[in-house]
Amino acid sequence: MELSIKGLTKQFKDKMAVDHATLTVTPGVWGLLGANGAGKTTLMRMVAGLVRPTEGTVEYGGVRIGTLGEAYRDIFGYLPQEFGFYPEFTVWDYLDYIAALKGIPRKEAADKIERLLATFGLLDVKRKKIAKLSGGMKRRVGIAQALLNEPEILILDEPTSGLDPGERVKFRNLLSEFAADRIVLISTHIVSDVEYIASRNAIMKDGKIIAVGTTEELIRQIEHKVWSAKIPEYDLHRCGQEARIVSIRNEADQMVSVRYLAETPVIRDSRECTPRLEDLYLWLFPEEGEVR
Amino acid sequence: MRVYQAELKRILKTRSVQILLIAAILVSALLAYFPATFLGYVYEDERGQEVTLNGRDALPIIKERQGQYQGKITQEKLAEALEQYQEFAAGYEGGLPNGIYDERVGTVDSFAHVYNISKLLSRMQEVNADPKTGIAPAAEDLAKEQAENFYGQCRQHVRDLIYLENGHGEKVDAAVAQAEKLYARAETPFTYFPGIGANGVEYEGLCVLFLVLIGTVILAPLFAGDRQTQADQIMKCTKHGKRRLAACRILSGLTIVTVMYAVGITLFLVLMNTSFGWESLASSVQIVISAAIFLPVTMGELELIIAAGGYVTLLATMAFTLFLSGRMKSVFAAAVTSFIFLFLPTVCYMIFDGNVRNWICGILPSGGTGLMNSFTYAVMDTKFAFAGNTAVWTPYLMMASAAAETLLFIPLTAAGWCRRRS
Numbered sequence: 001m002e003l004s005i006k007g008l009t010k011q012f013k014d015k016m017a018v019d020h021a022t023l024t025v026t027p028g029v030w031g032l033l034g035a036n037g038a039g040k041t042t043l044m045r046m047v048a049g050l051v052r053p054t055e056g057t058v059e060y061g062g063v064r065i066g067t068l069g070e071a072y073r074d075i076f077g078y079l080p081q082e083f084g085f086y087p088e089f090t091v092w093d094y095l096d097y098i099a100a101l102k103g104i105p106r107k108e109a110a111d112k113i114e115r116l117l118a119t120f121g122l123l124d125v126k127r128k129k130i131a132k133l134s135g136g137m138k139r140r141v142g143i144a145q146a147l148l149n150e151p152e153i154l155i156l157d158e159p160t161s162g163l164d165p166g167e168r169v170k171f172r173n174l175l176s177e178f179a180a181d182r183i184v185l186i187s188t189h190i191v192s193d194v195e196y197i198a199s200r201n202a203i204m205k206d207g208k209i210i211a212v213g214t215t216e217e218l219i220r221q222i223e224h225k226v227w228s229a230k231i232p233e234y235d236l237h238r239c240g241q242e243a244r245i246v247s248i249r250n251e252a253d254q255m256v257s258v259r260y261l262a263e264t265p266v267i268r269d270s271r272e273c274t275p276r277l278e279d280l281y282l283w284l285f286p287e288e289g290e291v292r
Numbered sequence: 293m294r295v296y297q298a299e300l301k302r303i304l305k306t307r308s309v310q311i312l313l314i315a316a317i318l319v320s321a322l323l324a325y326f327p328a329t330f331l332g333y334v335y336e337d338e339r340g341q342e343v344t345l346n347g348r349d350a351l352p353i354i355k356e357r358q359g360q361y362q363g364k365i366t367q368e369k370l371a372e373a374l375e376q377y378q379e380f381a382a383g384y385e386g387g388l389p390n391g392i393y394d395e396r397v398g399t400v401d402s403f404a405h406v407y408n409i410s411k412l413l414s415r416m417q418e419v420n421a422d423p424k425t426g427i428a429p430a431a432e433d434l435a436k437e438q439a440e441n442f443y444g445q446c447r448q449h450v451r452d453l454i455y456l457e458n459g460h461g462e463k464v465d466a467a468v469a470q471a472e473k474l475y476a477r478a479e480t481p482f483t484y485f486p487g488i489g490a491n492g493v494e495y496e497g498l499c500v501l502f503l504v505l506i507g508t509v510i511l512a513p514l515f516a517g518d519r520q521t522q523a524d525q526i527m528k529c530t531k532h533g534k535r536r537l538a539a540c541r542i543l544s545g546l547t548i549v550t551v552m553y554a555v556g557i558t559l560f561l562v563l564m565n566t567s568f569g570w571e572s573l574a575s576s577v578q579i580v581i582s583a584a585i586f587l588p589v590t591m592g593e594l595e596l597i598i599a600a601g602g603y604v605t606l607l608a609t610m611a612f613t614l615f616l617s618g619r620m621k622s623v624f625a626a627a628v629t630s631f632i633f634l635f636l637p638t639v640c641y642m643i644f645d646g647n648v649r650n651w652i653c654g655i656l657p658s659g660g661t662g663l664m665n666s667f668t669y670a671v672m673d674t675k676f677a678f679a680g681n682t683a684v685w686t687p688y689l690m691m692a693s694a695a696a697e698t699l700l701f702i703p704l705t706a707a708g709w710c711r712r713r714s
Contacts, residue, residue: 050528073534084521098530
């Protein structure tokens with residue numbers, strides 16, 4: 001089954017958050033990439049049925065999600081970017097509460113919760129109040145709740161923020177397994193999260209979906225535009241003005257290795273590099289100062 | 293059922309709710325303690341020493357002294373009481389034009405000769421008030437014939453009072469007709485057993501106010517809290533996260549405040565009635581509080597009516613609080629708005645006057661509770677809200693509005709929760 005986003009638009013007073021976005025999401029992991037404010041969260045909220053679109057529709061299996069109603073929510077899992085917990089709830093209480101809302105019978109819910117707690121390394125803290133957990137643990141609880149009903153459509157908004165590298169890898173592997181015959185849409189600006197597991201990616205900029213394709217297809221756009229070179233440290237500033245520097249590594253003798261983006265090499269003796277999704281991201285969003 | 297149980301558990305696990313529920317019990321018990329503390333009696337012991345008894349200590353002697361007139365208050369008993377007073381007043385040169393407040397009357401004497409008949413005297417003075425001014429005559433100015441026509445005069449007094457308060461006209465005639473119809477159902481002769489007084493039912497009204505206030509604090513964050521923390525985003529994406537969750541949340545919220553109210557008001561009434569003595573509940577409200585009350589009930593029945601009216605008001609106020617909670621984006625905004633609306637009838641009562649006041653205080657969801665404007669006072673009063681030639685007794689208006697608002701705001705709350713953000 002496909003999730004079809006057709007001409008989805010959201011206008012907030014004077015800001016067009018999502019501008020006629022059209023996308024057909026097929027089973028597999030999808031990465032939704034974009035800078036902050038690109039419209040990813042608003043798009044996801046409309047897909048989740050939380051925000052009313054100004055224009056356009058979201059359909060699953062050819063039926064509008066509003067018409068599907070409860071049936072859609074029954075096969076849907078959602079992890080928002082920001083969300084609250086009840087301070088008095090323990091991890092178990094919270095997951096049991098969400099399981100009730102998801103219509104999972106008590107016995108079945110208990111088994112599922114145990115399994116998910118084990119998967120996400122939360123067994124030791126299951127009787128601990130969520131308010132007392134670290135940010136990463138809270139995020140894991142959030143991911144666990146989204147998976148409780150084994151959804152056909154799983155929407156995750158910035159799921160790995162707050163997770164340490166080990167947890168991130170574990171999470172990516174789990175998603176790859178989970179997404180075999182399901183739709184998983186991950187919104188992120190942490191490119192490495194989706195680079196290895198996304199079967200397809202959609203890139204958003206200024207509310208529009210500007211590119212869709214596999215990682216290989218997308219990075220083809222920046223073939224012959226990614227370079228590396230070794231330069232003296234003092235030359236770094238000049239180089240930064242002429243090209244978009246992706247990464248810098250200190251070398252011996254006050255030299256630095258730089259990886260940069262440019263139509264043509266701007267440093268003598270530059271070597272062409274194999275492009276990565278992160279390079280594409282920075283090519284498309286040059287205003288994103290931070291190198292991830 | 294599972295969602296309802298989950299929601300009930302969630303609310304009851306909230307620390308603030310637990311504290312508020314305990315507070316509701318404590319406040320109810322505390323309020324039940326006060327009415328009996330206003331009692332007092334002064335007498336002279338065998339050695340001629342003046343003894344003052346206060347609070348519950350005074351109750352046995354009050355019951356003993358006033359007990360001589362307890363039971364059916366026949367017109368003969370009233371005449372006898374009047375004679376007793378007039379004999380006492382005649383003992384003072386020139387009589388007692390200012391009643392027992394005359395400086396010559398000692399405290400012990402007033403308690404010994406007048407206190408035991410004070411209720412009967414007050415009622416006789418009340419019903420013989422001047423229909424033009426409403427001013428009651430002094431007890432010594434009352435004639436024996438007036439005591440012997442007490443019940444006939446009671447009905448006339450109710451008529452006079454309504455005309456005095458509202459003027460004359462077709463609409464007031466309609467009000468008088470309603471009042472007379474109710475008054476005709478009051479069992480006469482009235483009954484009196486010493487014990488509970490007007491303070492008791494006033495404190496019951498206060499207890500209702502506190503319980504509604506606590507209920508408001510409990511329910512104000514119910515929906516707004518999730519919007520503030522964005523916890524609603526996950527819930528609304530679950531199978532039962534919309535209509536069913538809204539319904540179960542409303543139901544569990546109302547269940548909690550209903551149980552709190554039932555326990556609180558029951559505790560209050562049990563403690564208070566135990567301290568005054570349950571037999572005094574058989575007294576007619578017309579003797580204990582005012583002969584102009586046209587609700588044909590005993591004190592015990594009045595307590596139950598106030599409790600029931602309080603519950604209807606509680607439901608309306610809670611339904612409106614939940615509605616506001618669903619509309620607000622923060623707990624603070626929901627709580628402040630709920631409190632404003634909770635006390636709006638009290639404020640309106642102070643600002644407005646006459647018919648406008650009766651309508652406003654009658655139709656607001658929390659109109660049945662407040663400091664001066666509550667259902668408790670309304671059932672003991674003769675106020676009507678007029679529209680054209682129609683007259684509606686204010687307690688009826690309060691209850692009808694509250695019931696309608698409960699039915700209106702509950703579905704609106706659910707609809708507000710299910711609505712997608714624009």
